Amino acid sequence: MALLDTKETAAGVVASYLARFSGLDPRPAWLHQRRQAAFARFAELGFPSHRQEGWRQTNVARIAESIYAPQPPLPPGELVPRLRALELPGVDWSAEAVRLVFVNGVYAPGLSSPGAAAGCRVGPLAPLLADEPDRVAPHLEHDDERDQAFVQLNTAFLADGAFIEIAPRQVVERPISILHLTTGCKERKGVAHPRTLVLAGRESQAAIVETSAGFDGDVYFTNAVATIELGDNARLEYTRLEQESRAAFHVSKLRARQGRDSRFTAHSVSLGGALVRNNVHAILDGEGAVCVLNGLYALDVAQHVDNSTILDHARPLGTSREYYKGVLDGKAVGVFNGRIIVRQDAQHTDAIQSNKNLLLSDSAATASAQPQLEIYADDVRCTHGATVGQLDAQALFYLRSRGLGLEESRKLLIYAFAADVLGRVEAAGLRPALEHLLWKKWAE
Amino acid sequence: MLEIKDLHAEVAGREILRGLDLNLHAGEVHAIMGPNGSGKSTLAQVLAGRDTYAVTAGTVRYQGQDLLELSPEDRARAGVFLAFQYPVEIPGVSNNYFLRAALNAIRKYQGQEELDAVDFLELVAEKMKLLHMDESLMKRAVNEGFSGGEKKRNEIFQMAVLEPKLAILDETDSGLDIDALKMVAAGVNALRSPERAILLVTHYQRLLDYIVPDYVHVLAAGRIVKSGGKELALELEDKGYQWLGVDDSQPADPSGRHSRVGA
Numbered sequence: 001m002a003l004l005d006t007k008e009t010a011a012g013v014v015a016s017y018l019a020r021f022s023g024l025d026p027r028p029a030w031l032h033q034r035r036q037a038a039f040a041r042f043a044e045l046g047f048p049s050h051r052q053e054g055w056r057q058t059n060v061a062r063i064a065e066s067i068y069a070p071q072p073p074l075p076p077g078e079l080v081p082r083l084r085a086l087e088l089p090g091v092d093w094s095a096e097a098v099r100l101v102f103v104n105g106v107y108a109p110g111l112s113s114p115g116a117a118a119g120c121r122v123g124p125l126a127p128l129l130a131d132e133p134d135r136v137a138p139h140l141e142h143d144d145e146r147d148q149a150f151v152q153l154n155t156a157f158l159a160d161g162a163f164i165e166i167a168p169r170q171v172v173e174r175p176i177s178i179l180h181l182t183t184g185c186k187e188r189k190g191v192a193h194p195r196t197l198v199l200a201g202r203e204s205q206a207a208i209v210e211t212s213a214g215f216d217g218d219v220y221f222t223n224a225v226a227t228i229e230l231g232d233n234a235r236l237e238y239t240r241l242e243q244e245s246r247a248a249f250h251v252s253k254l255r256a257r258q259g260r261d262s263r264f265t266a267h268s269v270s271l272g273g274a275l276v277r278n279n280v281h282a283i284l285d286g287e288g289a290v291c292v293l294n295g296l297y298a299l300d301v302a303q304h305v306d307n308s309t310i311l312d313h314a315r316p317l318g319t320s321r322e323y324y325k326g327v328l329d330g331k332a333v334g335v336f337n338g339r340i341i342v343r344q345d346a347q348h349t350d351a352i353q354s355n356k357n358l359l360l361s362d363s364a365a366t367a368s369a370q371p372q373l374e375i376y377a378d379d380v381r382c383t384h385g386a387t388v389g390q391l392d393a394q395a396l397f398y399l400r401s402r403g404l405g406l407e408e409s410r411k412l413l414i415y416a417f418a419a420d421v422l423g424r425v426e427a428a429g430l431r432p433a434l435e436h437l438l439w440k441k442w443a444e
Numbered sequence: 445m446l447e448i449k450d451l452h453a454e455v456a457g458r459e460i461l462r463g464l465d466l467n468l469h470a471g472e473v474h475a476i477m478g479p480n481g482s483g484k485s486t487l488a489q490v491l492a493g494r495d496t497y498a499v500t501a502g503t504v505r506y507q508g509q510d511l512l513e514l515s516p517e518d519r520a521r522a523g524v525f526l527a528f529q530y531p532v533e534i535p536g537v538s539n540n541y542f543l544r545a546a547l548n549a550i551r552k553y554q555g556q557e558e559l560d561a562v563d564f565l566e567l568v569a570e571k572m573k574l575l576h577m578d579e580s581l582m583k584r585a586v587n588e589g590f591s592g593g594e595k596k597r598n599e600i601f602q603m604a605v606l607e608p609k610l611a612i613l614d615e616t617d618s619g620l621d622i623d624a625l626k627m628v629a630a631g632v633n634a635l636r637s638p639e640r641a642i643l644l645v646t647h648y649q650r651l652l653d654y655i656v657p658d659y660v661h662v663l664a665a666g667r668i669v670k671s672g673g674k675e676l677a678l679e680l681e682d683k684g685y686q687w688l689g690v691d692d693s694q695p696a697d698p699s700g701r702h703s704r705v706g707a
Contacts, residue, residue, distance in 0.1 A: 392532075393496075395532050395533075395534050397516060398528065398531070398532040399542070399546075400493070400515070400516040400520070401492050401493070401516050401517075401519075401520055401525075401526055401528075402520055402542070402543075402546035402549075402606070403520035403521045403546045403550045403606070404517060405517050405549065406515070406517065408545070408549075412537055412541075412542075412545075413537075415537075416534060416536025416585075417536060418536075419536035420536065
């Protein structure tokens with residue numbers, strides 16, 4: 001992959017973003033003011049350097065040194081068949097589905113099926129930005145994201161997005177799907193800054209699956225931001241499924257704030273992308289909140305995936321479970337940074353973190369894990385563990401000694417390694433579809 | 445059925461088998477006994493194809509084929525079964541999936557039709573009764589969380605389902621209580637037939653009260669030093685190994701561990 005063609009200077013890249021920024025529709029005015037402030041902040045921060053804390057293992061030079069511009073939408077006659085050919089376990093194409101599709105950052109009404117029924121509002125964000133700023137404005141920016149250049153860049157280009165609101169006590173049975181498809185090529189690298197806002201009312205229950213995907217070989221940069229608010233006793237299962245092109249770059253930020261007794265489960269499955277950085281920040285901001293961060297990254301060739309998570313226990317009696325597993329082949333690099341903060345007020349916190357990696361190639365793939373515990377309360381239970389291993393030679397021999405072939409045995413053990421992560425996926429129909437996709441991947 | 449000639453094998457440069465000869469015919473049950481570190485488990489693992497052992501000399505012919513040329517899976521498909529001394533736990537793989545995949549791999553190799561899920565479950569239910577195993581076992585991961593006795597019974601259960609031509613039991617009796625031992629023995633005895641050969645590797649005589657062998661061999665320092673009928677086991681029970689000139693304080697592998705590598 002000849003990705004390192006022409007290197008741009010940092011100033012040149014910022015100037016290119018500025019040029020496009022200047023071309024944005026300055027309406028609504030309140031939003032544009034915010035975008036201007038965000039752009040100024042982004043220009044001030046610049047892209048993170050790999051000398052910077054939190055970015056030491058992930059060098060975003062390939063994002064920072066190239067010019068990416070939004071690509072025009074593909075003609076429907078070309079788009080639809082190509083989209084159909086992608087295996088996207090997270091996207092529900094059936095007639096009953098509630099689904100939002102964005103192509104190159106632009107809402108695609110023809111492919112979407114928004115929902116307004118049953119106390120649940122699912123649709124594009126743009127109408128709310130124009131007509132109901134009070135509903136959405138408080139959730140578009142957060143003080144704890146002021147130093148995050150990618151989030152600022154996303155806000156600077158915020159014009160639309162996915163909006164999901166679940167009314168109090170509503171139970172939405174069918175998972176809601178969101179798809180971001182981005183295109184681009186080496187000569188015209190694409191970009192999208194998807195934004196998702198989820199407001200889960202008190203005692204509501206829902207599942208959301210957000211997929212980022214692209215066509216094989218396409219070159220582009222996806223810079224996604226999702227903000228989720230969970231009311232008291234709400235239950236939300238959110239899946240981020242990253243299936244970008246192997247030549248694409250993907251940066252995501254998920255910020256979830258949980259009310260009292262709420263339960264938030266976030267699955268992160270990373271399969272594609274040349275360079276991927278997923279940031280998760282979960283704030284257990286009500287007593288008795290439960291948060292499960294469940295992640296799987298299955299990589300090969302020279303893919304680099306960095307999962308950086310913060311679990312912020314701000315109130316007492318919170319429980320968090322964090323399980324990330326990586327299957328690394330070729331020269332892939334898996335990075336896991338897991339930070340757990342237990343605030344002074346968060347007594348009786350119960351936090352378990354685990355990161356396990358399976359290296360398939362003999363020495364070329366690498367995995368690193370940095371747990372980081374910051375505990376300011378005195379009555380808590382926090383544990384963490386990280387492992388890096390290879391396929392168990394004894395298990396492999398055991399399977400073969402029963403007649404299973406070498407390749408089948410390997411595949412079975414890889415699959416078994418990942419099985420518990422997939423086993424935590426509850427959203428209807430998603431787990432078997434994911435299993436099918438992974439089984440095929442490892443059968444290659 | 446199995447013809448072993450002058451077999452030498454080593455692990456990590458240490459010779460464990462030092463010229464072993466053994467012949468098994470269809471329909472026979474042979475027991476191999478010997479002190480710790482004499483090479484019993486090494487023999488079992490070498491026959492199953494474990495690659496941590498290097499065969500440095502000798503031949504093994506199985507049903508007219510060169511067994512040592514075959515991959516572990518092809519040995520299994522050709523009808524060789526090893527009941528492991530230490531069965532391996534495989535979290536994430538259900539017994540059901542594992543055993544059906546194994547059975548169908550063997551059936552396919554032998555030119556038989558593969559079994560569908562229904563036929564397979566029928567077969568399994570029958571064999572489970574034989575070993576007094578609970579059907580919920582099929583949904584559980586292979587050996588995961590099983591007690592020592594359950595693991596050994598699961599090995600014999602697998603054997604009962606796969607119906608091998610040559611079954612090698614590596615210290616299947618070690619660590620079993622008498623009830624479990626009887627179930628294991630019943631499982632093995634049910635498999636005895638004129639078409640099959642069974643090789644029991646054991647450290648203890650008690651197993652042979654329940655599975656009566658046709659021949660008993662004493663393995664010491666990597667070679668068979670004495671062969672006889674079932675009465676040889678009783679003699680060993682009385683006299684120990686010393687009367688055979690076997691110094692069981694000086695095993696071929698002084699750590700006593702190498703024979704367990706990969707078991």
